[in-house]
Amino acid sequence: MHLLHFPLVVIRVAFPSILSASLLLKHYHGGHVVIRLALGGCTNRPFYRIVAAYNKRARDSKHIEQLGSFDPLPNLYNEKLVSLNFQRIKYWIACGAHPTKPVAKLLEACRVLPLHPMTVTKAERFRKTAAQKEALGAPEEGSEEASESKPETA
């Protein structure tokens, strides 16, 4: 009879840690993993980390794994330093991660990814404009010389 006096309390058991971690993890609908540049550094001094992250995440926030770094400012020896963890990059690309354009450019430059047709096209266009500028520059110089000589003779 005493037992009836005790209130029946339903004690909620604390979740085991594995379950609580998966509850806290964000799930993305239709999201995918990307390999992109996350910006760091200070004012007027950028520094990028090459990072595997979910597409929906903020650019600089929590990533899955850091795969390297890229320093966009050249150093004393006129070099831009890029570090790449090739093993892990291969793994993430094999898992279906998409590299962004700047990352793809870096990977093309060291021949990990094949050349994009636009790279060749852009290079050709650059060379065409450079050649055109030179051509424009040459007749301009010629005309300048002619105009200089005319006042002298006159």
Added chain:
Amino acid sequence: MAAFRVTRCLIRDSARLRNVEQKSAVVFRCARRTLSSESANNSPTDGRSPQFSDEEVQNILTKITGLDLQKAFRPVKQELKPPTYRLMTDAQLAEATQKAIQVAKERLKMPPVLSERKLIDDVLAEDKFLEGLETVKYVFTDITYNIPHRERFIVIREPDGTLRKATWEERDRMVQLYFPREGRRLTPPPVFKEENLKVVFLQDRHEDILDLCLVQFEPDSPDYRRVHNLTYEDIDKHGKYDLPCSTRHFGGMVWYLVNGKKIDGLLIDMIQRDLIQDAASVIHLYHMLHPQGSAAKEAGEQQAQGIDLVKIFARTESQKAGYVELALQAYQETSTERSAQSSSP
């Protein structure tokens, strides 16, 4: 997730700490790998001439180096700590001395002597159409953790489109940047320039500069060899053979002098210190390396040992024959006096 990252960091840090402690082990691993593919450095074209890492050579050199505990454990500049005192029995003291000898032997392990590394001059691709797009070089370093630094891919894309392998200096710089080693600086300190080295030698700090060199440079880099050769030359010129004695650099110095046939000063110094057995070992090593010399042939004919070896060498191939023979005479006189004194009551 966070726990995984923490454990990953812990594993990485502990691996790095282990790497820092096993500096010499790493150096030896590099040495073994390069030695297996390269031939002898100074000796003639004979393929079977003794190398620095041969067991016999190493035994001779360790015996000559000696084991002066007082010098091996002399006070080093470090953080100020109050000294610890311990009460020990005789047996415990003996055990502690044994342990100290083991530690001293570790410290006296000789750094390897390797031949100079060959220049890297490998072009991987020449993409001329990429010329002019960039004004700077791009340096790509592979930071995969589990590969040895010698096998790491470090390539450079030049502004004119060529993709080439990095030179040794660039490699050292990149590896030090991404996998920094304790004590090593990105650019070598100005102490290693010739004029500054002279100042260091005047202050008799040869061991310090050799230790610095060991930390800063790779054993097969030209800078390492240049600094070591200059130091050994200076020691030989001024006869300061007791400076590297009982340190890890003594073996390397003896090897350099024996290869360059400049062992006269060393022999005189050893005889004056009554180290006849060590002098005989040095000459034995000399005969191993230069078996075509007249001294070697005579010694082989007479099967000489100990002081006789020294005498034959002094007669035949020595450049300072007079000094060596004088020193030998002085030693023999003192030894006869000593034996006379000990025999009389």
